[in-house]
Amino acid sequence: MIAKQLISRGIKDDKVLNAFRKVPRHIFVRPEDDEYAYVDGPLPIGYGQTISQPFIVALMTEALEIQKTDRIMEIGTGSGYQTAILAQLAHQVYSVEKVPELAEAAELKLKSLGYDNVFIKVGDGTKGWKQNFPYDAIMVTAASPQIPPSLWEQLASKGRMVIPVGDRFFQNLLQLKKTVQGEKIKKSLGECRFVPLLGEEGWDF
Numbered sequence: 001m002i003a004k005q006l007i008s009r010g011i012k013d014d015k016v017l018n019a020f021r022k023v024p025r026h027i028f029v030r031p032e033d034d035e036y037a038y039v040d041g042p043l044p045i046g047y048g049q050t051i052s053q054p055f056i057v058a059l060m061t062e063a064l065e066i067q068k069t070d071r072i073m074e075i076g077t078g079s080g081y082q083t084a085i086l087a088q089l090a091h092q093v094y095s096v097e098k099v100p101e102l103a104e105a106a107e108l109k110l111k112s113l114g115y116d117n118v119f120i121k122v123g124d125g126t127k128g129w130k131q132n133f134p135y136d137a138i139m140v141t142a143a144s145p146q147i148p149p150s151l152w153e154q155l156a157s158k159g160r161m162v163i164p165v166g167d168r169f170f171q172n173l174l175q176l177k178k179t180v181q182g183e184k185i186k187k188s189l190g191e192c193r194f195v196p197l198l199g200e201e202g203w204d205f
């Protein structure tokens with residue numbers, strides 16, 4: 001997976017590649033999909049949601065430019081796989097998931113693998129997680145019609161955000177950086193397709 005799907009497509013950051021070497025992806029897929037855990041695509045995880053394609057997880061992680069001291073917020077815990085990758089690289093990960101069953105399953109898996117720097121909350125992640133802001137980096141793993149203002153507000157100065165923005169079917173994967181003046185520097189990482197971010201500052205149905 002690492003050589004064929006990540007390095008060959010341009011993922012270069014050794015820290016990111018090492019995180020992929022350490023996290024067992026098969027733990028995060030449904031038992032019946034065990035043999036497909038390392039294939040080049042997303043997989044269903046129940047409740048109409050998916051675990052993202054490995055390459056997309058790597059691309060988004062690399063674009064966050066994570067430092068070991070960073071506090072990260074993730075919106076859309078889903079399977080918890082991306083959460084584990086982030087937890088390998090950062091000081092702390094605060095992850096918000098709207099489906100209680102997914103949040104609970106992810107939390108159990110992450111605990112069983114020994115991650116003690118991950119905090120999961122059930123709720124509408126479009127509003128962020130106010131108690132702990134600012135965050136050095138924010139990753140949104142569901143498709144949004146806009147950059148949710150609450151998330152932008154909770155991003156630290158010099159912080160990075162990665163978010164798919166577009167319509168319900170196609171999105172542009174954006175890397176945003178917040179300057180010290182609070183301005184946005186935007187870069188497109190390419191087209192993508194995510195499940196919708198449903199919530200007050202996302203899609204309302």
Ligand code: SAH
Nearest residue numbers: 051052076078079097098125141197198199
């Ligand atoms: N990174 C995850 C992706 C899961 S798919 C993985 O690879 O497993 C996106 C997730 O976002 C789904 O679990 C969905 O339930 C969740 N989601 C959608 N809208 C949300 C919202 N407003 N707040 C929190 N989570 C949300």
